[in-house]
Structures are given as C-alpha cells and as structure tokens.
Amino acid sequence: MPTGSDSRALYERVADALRTSIERGELAPGDTVPPEQELAETHGVSRQTVRQALQQLTNEGLLSSGRGRGRTVRSQTRLRWHLSHFENQSNHSADADAWATEVQEQGRVPLQEVSVALEIPPPAVAERLNLDAEQDIVVVRRRVRYVDDVPFQTADSYFPEDIARGTPLMQPKDVSAPGGLLASIGRAQTRLVDEIQIRMPTKDESARLGLPAGTPVAEHMRTGYDAEGRPVRVMITVAPGDRHTLVYELDAS
Amino acid sequence: MPTGSDSRALYERVADALRTSIERGELAPGDTVPPEQELAETHGVSRQTVRQALQQLTNEGLLSSGRGRGRTVRSQTRLRWHLSHFENQSNHSADADAWATEVQEQGRVPLQEVSVALEIPPPAVAERLNLDAEQDIVVVRRRVRYVDDVPFQTADSYFPEDIARGTPLMQPKDVSAPGGLLASIGRAQTRLVDEIQIRMPTKDESARLGLPAGTPVAEHMRTGYDAEGRPVRVMITVAPGDRHTLVYELDAS
Numbered sequence: 001m002p003t004g005s006d007s008r009a010l011y012e013r014v015a016d017a018l019r020t021s022i023e024r025g026e027l028a029p030g031d032t033v034p035p036e037q038e039l040a041e042t043h044g045v046s047r048q049t050v051r052q053a054l055q056q057l058t059n060e061g062l063l064s065s066g067r068g069r070g071r072t073v074r075s076q077t078r079l080r081w082h083l084s085h086f087e088n089q090s091n092h093s094a095d096a097d098a099w100a101t102e103v104q105e106q107g108r109v110p111l112q113e114v115s116v117a118l119e120i121p122p123p124a125v126a127e128r129l130n131l132d133a134e135q136d137i138v139v140v141r142r143r144v145r146y147v148d149d150v151p152f153q154t155a156d157s158y159f160p161e162d163i164a165r166g167t168p169l170m171q172p173k174d175v176s177a178p179g180g181l182l183a184s185i186g187r188a189q190t191r192l193v194d195e196i197q198i199r200m201p202t203k204d205e206s207a208r209l210g211l212p213a214g215t216p217v218a219e220h221m222r223t224g225y226d227a228e229g230r231p232v233r234v235m236i237t238v239a240p241g242d243r244h245t246l247v248y249e250l251d252a253s
Numbered sequence: 254m255p256t257g258s259d260s261r262a263l264y265e266r267v268a269d270a271l272r273t274s275i276e277r278g279e280l281a282p283g284d285t286v287p288p289e290q291e292l293a294e295t296h297g298v299s300r301q302t303v304r305q306a307l308q309q310l311t312n313e314g315l316l317s318s319g320r321g322r323g324r325t326v327r328s329q330t331r332l333r334w335h336l337s338h339f340e341n342q343s344n345h346s347a348d349a350d351a352w353a354t355e356v357q358e359q360g361r362v363p364l365q366e367v368s369v370a371l372e373i374p375p376p377a378v379a380e381r382l383n384l385d386a387e388q389d390i391v392v393v394r395r396r397v398r399y400v401d402d403v404p405f406q407t408a409d410s411y412f413p414e415d416i417a418r419g420t421p422l423m424q425p426k427d428v429s430a431p432g433g434l435l436a437s438i439g440r441a442q443t444r445l446v447d448e449i450q451i452r453m454p455t456k457d458e459s460a461r462l463g464l465p466a467g468t469p470v471a472e473h474m475r476t477g478y479d480a481e482g483r484p485v486r487v488m489i490t491v492a493p494g495d496r497h498t499l500v501y502e503l504d505a506s
Contacts, residue, residue, distance in 0.1 A: 012456065023376060056456060078450070084503055123276060190506040197331070198451055198471045198494030203265065203309060216469030216494065218451045224505070241451030241469065248501055250337055252477070253443040 011052035014043045018053060022062055022073055029075040033063060058214075074242070079106060079147060081239065083194060083220075084248040097176045099155070103147055111146040116172040118161065125158045125234045128223045139164035143174075144208065151209045153244070155237040163187060163232055182224070187232045189224030196220050196246070205238055216241045264305035267296050271306065275315055275326055282328040286316060311467075318466070327465075327495070332359060332400060334492065336447060336473075337501040350429045352408070356400055364399040369425040371414065378411045378487045381476045392417035396427075397461065404462050406497070408490040416440060416485055435477070440485045442477030449473050449499070458491055469494045 008016070018039075021027045034042075039050045054071055057063045063071045082102060103110035117140045126133035138158045145153050159169055167185045168175050177184035197219045201211055211217075220237040239246070261269070271292075274280045287295075292303045307324055310316045316324045335355060356363035370393045379386035394410045412422055420438045421428050430437035450472045454464055464470075473490040492499070 015456075080448075083501070188506075190504070192501075192503040192505045194499075194501040194503065195333075196449070196471070196499040196501075198469050198492070198497070198499075200467055200469060203268075214453055216451050216453060218449070218471075227506075239451070244451070246447075246449040246451075248336070248445075248447040248449075250445040250447065251443070252445045253441075253480075 010045050011049045011056065014039065014045060014050060014053035015056045017043065018057060019062065022057075027073050029073050029077065031073045032070040033072065035070070064212075078243055078245040079103065079108070079152070080245050080247050082247045082249070084250065097174070098180065099145060100176075108147050109149070111149070112143045112174055113146075114172060114174050115142050116140065116170060117142070121158060124221070125236075128221075128234050129158065129160055129231045131160060137161040139169060141169065147243075150243075153237055153239045154205070154208060155235060157233055157235045159233050182226075182232060187226045189232060190227050191225040191229075193223045193225075194220060195223075198241075201238070201240070209238070209240055211240055212242070218244065218246060220246070263298050264302045264309065267292065267298060267303060267306035268309045270296065271310060272315065275310075280326050282326050282330065284326045285323040286325065288323070331496055331498040332356065332361070332405070333498050333500050335500045335502070337503065350427070351433070352398060353429075361400050362402070364402070365396045365427055366399075367425060367427050368395050369393065369423060370395070374411060377474070378489075381474075381487050382411065382413055382484045384413060390414040392422060394422065400496075403496075406490055406492045407458070407461060408488060410486055410488045412486050435479075435485060440479050442485060443480050444478040444482075446476045446478075447473060448476075451494075454491070454493070462491070462493055464493055465495070471497065471499060473499070 018027070018033070027033065033039075033054065036047045036050045036054075039053075040047045043050070054063060058071065062074060064074055079102075100110040100112070118137055119140050121129065121131050121133055121136065121138040123133055125131075125138065126136065129138070131138065139161055141157045141159075143155045143157075144151055145155060163185075164170055167181075168177065169181055169185070175181065179188065182189055198216060199219060201209070201215070201217045205211070205217065206215075218237075218239045218241065220239055222233075222235045222237070223231055224233040224235070226232045271280070271286070280286070286292075286307065289300045289303045289307075292306075293300045296303070307316060311318050311324065315327060317327055318324070332355075353363040353365070371390055372393050374382065374384050374386055374389065374391040376386055378384075378391065379389065382391070384391065391411045392414055394412075396408045396410075397404055398406050398408060416438075417423055420434075421430070422434055422438070428434065432441065435442055451469060452472060454462070454468070454470045458464070458470065459468075462470075471490075471492045471494065473488075473492055475486075475488045475490070476484055477486040477488070479485045
C-alpha cells in the first residue's frame, strides 16, 4: 500500500511489485500477466496506472508487448557463455568447436552457418593484428550461430592472410580440429584479451538476429596471441543481451 | 553512389557512410554533424532520407539528439575497466580501492559516495552467498562512483552479516586497506566468478546515472570466494554501456 514516506510514483510501485513476482518465479516465463482490471484492484490504482507499469516492464525487456493478446513474461533463459575457459586448448573435442561444445553441454542444439571472405581489415582489427589497413589483407570467417534453431549470435574471426593461406581456415564450412583450428596449424593462442562494449544493435544486426525492440547487445572482441606474442586472430561476437549471460571464472590469488 | 546490386535502403547507405566517418575519426566527438541540406547534396538524397539516417545513428548512441541545435557526435571515450586483474591482491595500494586506482591510472578523477545498510538479501544474492533469504541478514555497501564528476556506475557489495560484523566493512564511508578490505579481516577473495548480463536500465538506474535515452547497461555480478571456498561477497555493478569497455586478459595455455 502507498505510504506517505514512499516517493515512488504509483505506477513504479506496481512495476516494482510485478518485477519482484517475476524475479521470484511467481510469474514464470510464458505466463500471461493478470488482466489490467485485476491488477488495478489488487494494487488499488487506476487501469491507466497499471498500463504505465506494464509499459515500463516491457521497455525493460521483462514482458512481451502482447499486441492484441495479453502480455506474457519473456523467457530469461540465457545461455551461460563461459568465456574464461571458452577456448582453452583442453576444452576442445575433435568433432565440435568450442562454442558448439558449450551449447551441447547445456542440453541445447547448436548450428552454425559459415562463410569465408578476403577483405581489407576494419581499422579496429588492423590495429589489433598489427596490420596496415591500406595494404594488408585478412581472411574473415563469418558465422551466424543458432541455438535450438533461434539465431543466437554472430561471430566473425579475422586472421592475417599470411597465417591463413593454404590452411583449413580458408574452408567455407564448419570445420574443427583437436585443440582448435589455430593449434592445428601450429598457431595455438596462448593469451587472450577480451574487450566488451555494451550498445544498441545496428539495424542490420537487429534484422540478422531477429531482435525484439529494446534489446541491447554485447560486442565482444577477443584478440588471440600465439606463444611468440604475435596476434593471430581477432574474433568479434555480437551477443544479444536477452540470450546470453557472459561468465568469467578468475583466479584472484 | 547507389548501385543496382546494393540492397540497402537509401537512408542506410547514408547512415553507413556517416558511421564510417565517425569510426575513422573524420567526425570526432563533440563535432557538429553537417547540416541536413549539405548531407542531402553530398549523398544525392532527400532531406527526409538524411533525417532518417541521423535518427538511426542517434538510436545507436553515436549522435546526440540535438534538439533545437545541431546534432553532435557523442563522446565514445569509455573507461577501460580491467576486470581480470581488477581486485587481485597485488593491485591494491594502501590508500585507494581497486576501482579508484584504475581510474587514476587512466588520468581521470574518481570519487565515490558510500552508504551502508543491513538488509534481507535479494534472492540472487542469497543463492550465491548460500544464505537463507528468509532468515539471514546481509551488510550492503552501496556506492555511486563518479569519474571527472560524472556519475559513472553504481556498485553494491553484499557481505554475510557474520563476516562483516564489527569490521571496517560496516563503516559508512570510503574505506580501504592494503590488499583490500576483505583481506584485512582475513577473508581475502582467492576465486572470483563474474556473471554479466546486458539489459536496458530500470527507470531508477537511468535517473541515478543520468543516462541518455537508448543507453543499455552491463549488470556485472561478481561472487568472491575465500581460500576455504566460502562465498564472502557478491558485488553487483551497473555499468552504462556508453562509459565502459570491460576488459579481461586471460591465459589460454
């Protein structure tokens, strides 16, 4: 009930109560939100206030927009994407790449589409690979990755052309090798630097990934260095926020 | 120039061209975008198309909305937040906490406001600290962190009450100790698990952090374990995407 010391707007109190119900699982993914009239009576507010609260939770990505039908609670079942051991050499099996292995371990079905191109490196990639953006060429492996048939993330790997030339890295299909493709050509990554930016998707990314309105993404850029300290790959992954939890396990001793 | 094989809408081509100029630094942060008429002539499109392109880039967070005045390029100077060595024991100085040290090293001025409360743990915190959400109590240190006087992130640390009782963790001010506060009371964190979710801010977070419309956040939840494997702290940081790049450096060998 409203009290004199509570400075929140009425609709915010209703939104907070519903958010708590979702966090506690009392309203589970797929559940229809109670009718506006019922919520209005429960909270002792007007239907207009209820509508404001529901709009707020929709903007936060917790409810579907539910045009025509009732609003439902959106699934928050995110893939736990373990980035600290994602590509360690011990984590590869012979017949699946690191990402596919991770998805399968969580009981879900991975699929990826791969295309390969030769390109001028974008400035951020050239800088990290110590390449000349005017003169050098990179081999790009572009992947759209699906989980349970839903487009999940895009992952584009850039390799210096002199490293990739004549190797399986040039094959335009989903290839893998024990320890990873780079290890198989004697260029195992021994150090990784991850840079994560949080932003809204471009229109193109929204279309490719089928993103609902108001869904931000993590742009995850991983630079891999071989044992001699040479940067051998930049991988840029665009991971929608509604489908991923990024996980790092760190030794802090 | 438009060509028959280019399937992008006209406004997308203009947006792509402007985005490239921003990425290359030809349009730098603070610069005013050229007038609509000039852009229309340069690209051979209508002013309406130019306006669509500018709106697209504003939605992506690259341009200010520029009501009344011209639109300007938003600063993308993000703080590089090094999470893999952020709280290692070797990274603390005696007179500043890990975050303040990081900010100072990047030539910027840190400030934090601290408040302390005793609370029932939220479900996600209780679960990670192995506490009973009905019976147990946590000590919460809430911080709003500023960089160069701009509110930058909120960071709330939750400690089991039996660990924090009678220690400097209860002091409602910015306190620090060599090796960190937990180390000073014999509870150094030796293992960290970070879970990162990408989402839109709540209304309350937008207000506290002064977020422009369309600015997503990273919700960074770090659970720290002591040498015996007991979880001793959960820290939840809300980091706006326009102010942070999260960085992890990993040994992959």
